[in-house]
Amino acid sequence: MIFEQVATGGCQSYLVGCADTLSAVLIDPEISQMDRYRGLANRDGLRIRYVIDTHTHADHFSAANELAEMLETPVVMHQSSPAPYATLRLDDDDMLLVGNLRIRALHTPGHTRDSMCLVVEDRVFTGDTLLIGGTGRTDLPTGDPEQLYDSLFGKLLRLDPATLVYPAHDYKGRSHSTIGAEIADNPRLQKRERADFVRMMRELNLAAPTHLTEALRTNMTGGKTVSQLLAAAAATVPFMALADLERRVAARPNDLLVLDVREEAAFKAGHIAGAMHLPRGQLELRVNEAIPDPTLRIVTCCEFGKISTLAAATLRELGFTRAVALDGGMKAWRDGGFPIEV
Numbered sequence: 001m002i003f004e005q006v007a008t009g010g011c012q013s014y015l016v017g018c019a020d021t022l023s024a025v026l027i028d029p030e031i032s033q034m035d036r037y038r039g040l041a042n043r044d045g046l047r048i049r050y051v052i053d054t055h056t057h058a059d060h061f062s063a064a065n066e067l068a069e070m071l072e073t074p075v076v077m078h079q080s081s082p083a084p085y086a087t088l089r090l091d092d093d094d095m096l097l098v099g100n101l102r103i104r105a106l107h108t109p110g111h112t113r114d115s116m117c118l119v120v121e122d123r124v125f126t127g128d129t130l131l132i133g134g135t136g137r138t139d140l141p142t143g144d145p146e147q148l149y150d151s152l153f154g155k156l157l158r159l160d161p162a163t164l165v166y167p168a169h170d171y172k173g174r175s176h177s178t179i180g181a182e183i184a185d186n187p188r189l190q191k192r193e194r195a196d197f198v199r200m201m202r203e204l205n206l207a208a209p210t211h212l213t214e215a216l217r218t219n220m221t222g223g224k225t226v227s228q229l230l231a232a233a234a235a236t237v238p239f240m241a242l243a244d245l246e247r248r249v250a251a252r253p254n255d256l257l258v259l260d261v262r263e264e265a266a267f268k269a270g271h272i273a274g275a276m277h278l279p280r281g282q283l284e285l286r287v288n289e290a291i292p293d294p295t296l297r298i299v300t301c302c303e304f305g306k307i308s309t310l311a312a313a314t315l316r317e318l319g320f321t322r323a324v325a326l327d328g329g330m331k332a333w334r335d336g337g338f339p340i341e342v
């Protein structure tokens with residue numbers, strides 16, 4: 001077996017390949033590591049056959065949809081997953097053949113209704129059903145402590161105690177554990193009576209994960225995250241450094257237009273000398289009258305350098321082929337001590 005574990009913050013993804021055929025699967029990919037997964041697969045000569053999400057993640061952004069499109073593979077999830085992009089849906093005990101590997105799905109609802117664990121040879125990928133020294137929480141959408149109890153004590157913990165446990169999260173830098181070690185030492189698994197376990201899970205009172213709504217929105221629909229949208233725009237425009245813009249503005253050129261796309265109050269409170277004001281929300285509607293010359297060199301600016309990136313991308317699409325965005329926003333401009341006009 002070829003095996004790579006990729007940790008991103010507390011998230012764990014796994015690339016698992018058949019050493020005989022170089023077929024592979026990617027388990028729980030995270031959006032910021034897309035290049036890394038493909039790089040690892042290329043380095044090891046692997047062909048990724050399936051991209052699998054163990055469940056609908058509420059705490060990080062799944063790369064399954066986008067990677068599967070790039071790699072032309074199915075997205076594998078449990079039958080009950082709400083994700084419309086899940087093209088291959090598994091039932092309990094269904095197996096995927098990946099070269100000579102057999103990957104068996106165990107339906108283990110509880111953390112979410114669509115949670116599954118994946119058994120491959122000597123190990124099990126437990127998603128958020130079982131963590132090292134913990135379990136997934138059951139207080140997020142479709143979570144259910146009664147189901148988690150059944151999934152753990154009735155199913156997962158009945159695997160051979162020597163089975164290696166690879167969870168979807170670990171925040172302490174540990175790579176894996178075993179079923180036997182978890183049964184012995186995992187504090188939550190010491191509550192072996194159903195009522196005790198369920199009461200403990202109900203009383204955990206955990207804070208909501210950061211990005212909860214955005215993660216559920218994108219993971220349940222296949223829609224883009226806000227940072228993906230910004231990154232897509234940033235990939236289509238060049239940027240100008242703050243100091244370069246100061247130097248150019250000071251030289252008073254007549255072919256450079258600084259376009260401030262913030263709202264009026266922000267513009268009036270202080271802007272770059274000679275800047276034209278055209279709020280992002282009115283850009284398309286007013287651009288024809290405001291900027292008749294498409295050959296101008298245009299530098300867009302906003303407060304934090306994000307909306308200006310979208311504005312520059314829109315201008316390029318409209319034919320202003322020399323539009324660039326300021327690298328940083330007016331906040332960075334002010335903090336850098338660059339000159340302001342009111």
Ligand SMILES: [Fe+2]
Binds near residue numbers: 055057128
């Ligand atoms: Fe999760």
